[in-house]
Amino acid sequence: MNDEASESSDEAVVAADMCRDGADRAGSRSEPEPKSDWGSASLILVATPIGNLGDITVRAARLLAQADAILCEDTRMTARLLLHLGIQRPMQPLHDHNEAARSAALVDAMRAGTRFALVSDAGTPLVSDPGYRLVRAAIEAGLTVSAAPGANAALVALTLSGLPPHPYLFAGFAPPRAAARREAFAVLLAAEQAGLRATLIWHEAPHRLDGMLADLAAVFGATREAVVARELTKRFEELRRDTAGALAAHYAAHPARGEITVLLGPPAETAQTPAAALDDELRRLLGTHSVKDAAGLAATASGLPRRVVYARALELSRQQADASDR
The missing domain is CATH 3.40.1010.10 (Tetrapyrrole methylase, N-terminal domain)
Structure with a gap:
């Protein structure tokens, strides 16, 4: 690039x-x-x-x-x-x-x-x-x-970001369309629910940056630490460090130019992650709704892909059934 x-x-x-x-x-x-x-x-x-x-x-x-x-x-x-x-x-x-x-x-x-x-x-x-x-x-x-x-732009951005340098996961370019992008982010969110704690790294095109950051904030939470690294090693090199929500707002108002790498820090150890919040909401809904209806309501509320939320609801339902059989 x-x-x-x-x-x-x-x-x-x-x-x-x-x-x-x-x-x-x-x-x-x-x-x-x-x-x-x-x-x-x-x-x-x-x-x-x-x-x-x-x-x-x-x-x-x-x-x-x-x-x-x-x-x-x-x-x-x-x-x-x-x-x-x-x-x-x-x-x-x-x-x-x-x-x-x-x-x-x-x-x-x-x-x-x-x-x-x-x-x-x-x-x-x-x-x-x-x-x-x-x-x-x-x-x-x-x-x-x-x-x-x-x-390597991803590694240069990682070392300058101030985010934990390891483990990290480089995911290339995020899908260009919003629906596919949110679904890809939801898969990573599910991996975090399963125990992944890593700094996540993507390359992004400048004309898609504001939409990508908005989706990051929606899926992973607006308060997650994030960094946008732009024009690395060049005259107008810039690293902007803030929350995902604040970065999304900034670049919605100030369109970016140049080569861009986006980094998202791991969830805070002490804070409830969006994945944990989703699980809590699904458990509450499963108390009074079918798996399908609970997943539909939770997907609408969270903005996450319905297929991903349904898979998580099905797993939680099985866990609840196993627990009641013991």
């Missing part, structure tokens, strides 16, 4: 053209540098900066210079990095729309001796970015896959 490049798309396009021309000239003129860092690897996942280009590691730059070709989520974004590093290597696009179709041919090329470096637009490949299908195919083909670790 790299919003910095989107602020200068003309520069990125020019850089892409320059880098492609340079890569063609380099490919016709000479071979890449000796692959002393590659060992037996056919594919190396190379982490790239999440904003500040100075965060590229020395080893990552060397591996990119040694690759036969670089597989890129967006060649324009990678071209800007290569231009900054003074590297000229051939680039090939590998993204969500072509990865499944291209993986077999890329594996064949690796079997024939081609060495690929895989990068995403920013950060660590595969983490909410393309590459999983290719890595699986390479592993199944018996090829060696390695990595050059580096920046």
Whole structure:
């Protein structure tokens, strides 16, 4: 993820053209540098900066210079990095729309001796970015896959958040539609009811941030600690720490821009969690209503998905029945 490049798309396009021309000239003129860092690897996942280009590691730059070709989520974004590093290597696009179709041919090329470096637009490949299908195919083909670790927006946000650093659960991007998003949050809420106590982490698009935060507050409770990390390592880096409800109100009034990571702290040890409150309400309703009706009433009151609330009501009903049989 790299919003910095989107602020200068003309520069990125020019850089892409320059880098492609340079890569063609380099490919016709000479071979890449000796692959002393590659060992037996056919594919190396190379982490790239999440904003500040100075965060590229020395080893990552060397591996990119040694690759036969670089597989890129967006060649324009990678071209800007290569231009900054003074590297000229051939680039090939590998993204969500072509990865499944291209993986077999890329594996064949690796079997024939081609060495690929895989990068995403920013950060660590595969983490909410393309590459999983290719890595699986390479592993199944018996090829060696390695990595050059580096920046990762979720971990940078976690370390800066002030929330408990472990355990944590990274959930990628939340579903874009409100109903599916609330249902996904309800599944995590049920996991908390079963004992999960972790800092939860998501990436989010700026135009969906206010809706996501509103759903977090509705499902997990408006008073839960939360953090919005924006534009990490860039000029306008911002970390806003508050409750989920307060953050939802802030970003409803002040639309966000840039690359965003959202973190939600674990429930307080001493406070009644929304999950516990739901259980109390279901137990009360089950005293006078059927499982179906109790779940319907509780789902309406809580705003949680009816299917999730029904599953919890059914489990509580079974527990009550077991207790009465003893």
